[in-house]
Amino acid sequence: MFYLPCCSLLPELFPVIAVSDGSMWKSLASILLLLGAALLLGTIAEQLRQSALLGYIAAGTLVGPNLLGWVSNQKDIFDLAELGVALLLFAIGLEFSLPRLRRLGRVPLLAGTLQVFFTLLAGAMVTAFLGFSIAESLAVGAMIALSSTACVVRMLNDRAELDSPHGRTALGILLVQDIAVIPLMLIVTALLNGGTPGDVILQLGLSLVLAAVFVIVFYGLFNFVLPRVLELSSLRRNRDFPILLAMLMAAGSAWSAHQLGLSPALGAFVAGVLLAISPFATQIRADIQPLKTVLVTLFFAAVGMFADLTWIAGHLGLVLAVVAAIVLGKLIITFGLAYLCGQPWQFALGTGLCLAQVGEFSFVLATVAHGEPGVSILSESTFRAMIAATIATLLLTPYLIQLAPRAAVMIRRLTQPNPLPPADQVNASSVETEPVSKTDSDSIIILGFGPAGQRVAGELLQVGLKQIVVIDLNHENLQIARQYGLQAQVGDATQIEVLEHAGLYRARLVIITLPSPTICRQIIHLVRQMAPGTSLYVRCRYHLHHWQLLAAGADVIVDEEEHVGECLAQQFLDSSLYQLMSRSSRETEENRDGHSP
Incomplete structure (x- = not known):
């Protein structure tokens, strides 16, 4: 842990001011170091016309325990940063009311379900073919099946592509993946502890019941209780109260989902969707924006802390091979399933590019599967390789998302030697954006x-x-x-x-x-x-x-x-008084002129 020497020297010299053991200030120093490094490297990345997310991840790697070692309590910081992902999904949920969510259609739901299953199956089969045990192969397949909700949603939102055809499908598949976190976690835990399939099914059924309870409770809260609270005159007079209420709803929904054994990010998203029909949704999203920005930045910096550059340098060939297999494999599987489910191939390709990475919840699965010495289903080399590959795919994600809207046009140009006629050019450009009406x-x-x-x-x-x-x-x-x-x-x-x-x-x-x-x-x-x-x-x-x-x-x-x-x-x-006063003034003036010599 890195902190200024005066932080420990002052309490010794002046014990009166040592009002606490200093652990909170050490944690705060770690957070400030991460945010400061993220600000610096994020700014440099933007100056180089790259995504700021690359700078945030690089900041965590730089000051993390495996390089400079200034920040070492990565688990505590990662747990705090997970709240940032929940706030991000809550804010996105406020944009997606239930009617708009239904307009996503059946393609994301069907493609997302098949994508999780086939990606897990493909990952498990490849690793089993390479000589891994069945338990380790399933754990690796479960990690690979998930994509990064935080990274993809953040990039699509910043690029105003969240409502594009490939953006809508990507968001729908990501939501299905967040739902799949629950059974995947149950499977990995059962493999680690030797649980039976019956135990997994029982826990999954209980999770579904609790999810239904969560939706019913928050629907009643947001539709019958909250409107009356927000109309109180005291809330309109004091701007502090709406801000506190917004944070209570956003963080409370994530906490409630976690307490029920559900995905906190998914719980926050559902709460946001239920609240989206409220006229207060825009202001609530604005009120949580500052804290969301801080915690999401902290999240990506915490992700970078997991990178071990020394180990990666010694196993560079293995890491590159794993990264290539993940990106190409997920791209092909997602593209194929989205296309087979009815999405045009241009948009299916864009969706595949958006989701060709390993997600943040894979860190959680990897940590659970790694377990303690003697009770682990992931070997040390497999654990490090998957962590390194996950970070590498996250670093590639901004470039893949930038490529997504233009990929179809580029492929069409490569496959058609003759230049497109003007009408086709217009149609091709309309794939990327929709014109704004007058x-x-x-x-x-x-x-x-x-x-x-x-x-x-x-x-x-x-x-x-x-x-x-x-x-x-x-x-x-x-x-x-x-x-x-x-x-x-x-x-x-x-x-x-x-x-x-x-x-x-x-x-x-x-x-x-x-x-x-x-x-x-x-x-x-x-x-x-x-x-x-x-x-x-x-x-x-x-x-x-x-x-x-x-x-x-x-x-x-x-x-x-x-x-x-x-x-x-x-x-x-315009008044009669002016007319009267004007006439009197003229008469006075005429009398004065008549008496003058």
């Missing part, structure tokens, strides 16, 4: 739907502009927006996640009607950073802040004090 790029976002926002929306609707999205933290205001027929979502507009979900990148105009100049400046900076071409119309409550908002980047500012002055003057000029 109406999708003409939307208007109104931030704040009090009296000012309602007046703006009313005027826009009268002239036929209906592509309007409203963001507000006040539930009553959002009900009014829905009565107008507008899209409305609960959210704090100072958070990037909320603006992204509202479609800022596609909006032509953002209208800020919020009274606080500080919040307005924060939002202006975010909009200018995320969508510099979007027009910004901003409310300014006091003339004092007019130039501050203009300097922040607002295009048009409606100064309330100036506007009030103009309106008051105009009201007076």
Whole structure:
């Protein structure tokens, strides 16, 4: 363990300040070292136009126990980092309501089930052919059957491909794999302890019952209890309470699933899906975003800590052979099954590339199978080879996912010597992305739907502009927006996640009607950073802040004090009092002119 010498020296010199044994601070020092190294190497990776995930994994390898040795308690850190995977799946679940999840279709469910079975079978057969025992072969096959939910979902989400055809199928298969973690864990544990097949079936049946209980309880909680809690006025007045509630739901769902013997990540995803129909889903996802980012980064750094570069260097040929066999084998199996289940070959190929790696839960299976000396079903060399191969496939994953949307076009060009005619080129490019319609790029976002926002929306609707999205933290205001027929979502507009979900990148105009100049400046900076071409119309409550908002980047500012002055003057000029005073003034002026010499 690496930590500053003063951490142990100060309590000896000043025992009064030694309020604890220091174990917590040592763990914190390890976490800070990992995050600092991840920040440094992740930044370098981005500068080299590589995925930051590569930098995070390299950071764990660098400061981990097998290289510099600054951080050695990898198990405790990995256990903490698993919460990051759960939060990631919870946030993704908030994007996938039950209707949208059903739209994934039968292909992911069928292909995922067959993929787990055939990959496990193929891995076990190959290792058994090489002379491994049946138990060790099954353990290796179980590890290979799983792909990385955290890595694939993170990359697809960052590349906005989670809703693409290959992205949807990959997500569906990953969910099936997360469900398969339960029986695979039972199988490996039974092999380790000598359990019978009947014991495995009994435990699996109990897990299914507990999973049903989990879904029923959380469905009732999120549909009948939570809406009434979130409408409390105290939650709207104090922003601390919604954030605490969001973390309680996200982490609590993962903990509950773990206590029931289920996959924490899968439990968090199910909870997110059940909560996705709530109007508060966007804000909840934004509230957990900071902690999710920290823990997911910590997770990939913790994965890198398992790498032993000395052992890998001495067995490089073996590691490369295992990596090649895993990547090619999983690519072929996943591609073939997705294609046979009805997915077009272009998308099936993309799905195969996305899932051609070994996942994070394989570390858990490997640790269980490795067991203690004398009760292990994995030899030391097999354990190290699988850990090294798993990390290597994770390092390859960003490149494979980048290749996935273009793979079909590249193969088509290689197999067709003549260049594609223009029409085919258009069809080929449409495989990668779906065009954004004109109406999708003409939307208007109104931030704040009090009296000012309602007046703006009313005027826009009268002239036929209906592509309007409203963001507000006040539930009553959002009900009014829905009565107008507008899209409305609960959210704090100072958070990037909320603006992204509202479609800022596609909006032509953002209208800020919020009274606080500080919040307005924060939002202006975010909009200018995320969508510099979007027009910004901003409310300014006091003339004092007019130039501050203009300097922040607002295009048009409606100064309330100036506007009030103009309106008051105009009201007076249109009144009969003005006519009377004007006539009296003219008469006075004429009398003065008549008496002048």
